[in-house]
Amino acid sequence: MGGLTIGSLFSGVGGLDMAVEQFFNARPAWFVEFDPAPSKVLAHRWPGVPNFGDVTTVDWNAVPRVDILTGGFPCQDLSLAGRRAGMRPGTRSGLWADYLAAIAAIKPRMVVIENVRGLLSGAAESDSDLEPGAGSVGDGHDGPVLRALGRVLGDLAGIGYDTRRCGLRAADAGAPHGRFRVFVVAYPQDTDSAARGEWWGAAPGSAESGRARADTCGRGGVPIADAGGPAFGEQPRGAFEEETGTNAGDRLADHGGERPDSHGREAWGEFWPAINRWGSVLRRDAPAPTRPDGRDGRHRLNPELTEWMMGWPAGHVTAPEIGLSRAEQLKACGNGVVPQQAYLALCTLLGRPA
Known part of the structure; x- marks a missing residue:
């Protein structure tokens, strides 16, 4: 599988891509990220990998073919913290239509999607093949509302992709914050069991062919204290794992062991176990x-801490040579993906021990 390639949409600073790289032993072939700040991180961390910029202007028939497509399309209009405007054309979350167009044109062997909890409850607001006319499936007072996740799964089924989905918290992978996220994997409906074994590293068992299937993971399906979270184990090691991975699943459940730490128990108080x-x-x-870098030497939140809480390599967004401002560093962390969380989701959905 060493020759597998990744095309990354809505790439941010590559948190989801790090997990996909590790899980599939794949390499990024290109990114699609329009924001200048995270684009600097991508260029620094993956030098020489092209970035095609604005997702709405890419000719999907002209880009290099890839085995895997990844991406978390914008969540602003689905998030509980946003306006809940749904996936209408003209909204940021409506860019799912461009993601779908990329999948239909490229026909990857695997798609990995990440989004916020609001994907489960936010309304799709029509403009889907499941809603051919106003009032048919959700727009009228006499019909159920089509949720955003329903639209995503229905659209994928419409272009010939089966799906599996789960939701879990970053804390389920050991992180000291909740950050619940929904993960979806999609693969062509004609993917046979032999191909699945090659891809996933373990027989999926009770997979329901031809149907979008709800899978539980995290606390609901994987006993994290036993599984040890997304320990990379014997998976091929890349730069990401060498810096942030772990082979010590048994230590993940150890909440109290002391280690040499210049900011130890006393500094963190009640938060020390996490x-x-x-x-x-x-x-x-x-x-x-x-x-102490605020006005008159006042203390402010350290961006290096938020980077650490995201499970990224030291300096992933805070290295001075990248050139991000403090505000840009914090924004990148707020919008990013915890790779260990995404890796755990892939292990759960595709039947590989974590």
């Missing part, structure tokens, strides 16, 4: 929570 647990997963102690 901080210590994540440090054990990453094998890297937490940076100082604040630093």
Whole structure:
């Protein structure tokens, strides 16, 4: 599988791509990210990999073919923190239509999608093949509302892709924050069991061919204390795992073990068990929570801490040579994906031990 390639849409700073790289032993062939700040991170971390910029202007028939498409399309109009405007044309979340067009044109062997909890409850607001006319399936007072996830799964089925989905928290992978996310994997409906074994590394067992299937993961389906979260184990090691991965699944459940730490128990107080647990997963102690770089030397939140909480390599967005402002660093962390969480979702959905 070493020759597998990834095409990344709505790439951000590559958190989801790091997990997909590790799981499939694949490499990025190209990115699609329009925001200048995260684009600097991509160029620094994956030098030489092209970035096609604005997803709405890409000719999908002209880009290099890839085996895997990844991406979390914008969540602003689905998030509980947003306007809940849905997936209408003209909304940021409506860019799902461009994601679908890419899948239909490229026909990848696997699609990996990530989004916020609002995907489960946000309304799709029509403009889907499942709603051919106003009032038919959700727009009228006499019909159920088509949710955003229903639209995504229905659209994928319409172009010949089966799906599996789950939701879990970053905390289920050991992180010291909740950050619930929905993950969807999609693959061509004619993918046979032999191909699945090649791709997924383990027989999926009770997979329901031809149907979108709800899978549980995290606390509902995988006993995290036993599985040890997304320990990379014997998977091929890349730069990401060398810096942040762990082979110590048994330590993930150890909430209280002391380790040498310049910002230890006393600095973190009641939060120490969660901080210590994540440090054990990453094998890297937490940076100082604040630093005195505010006006008149006032302490402010340290972006290096938010980067650490996201499970990214040290300096992934905060390295001075990348050139991001403090605000850009914090925004990148807020919009990003925890790779260990995504890796755990892939293990659960595709039947590989975590």
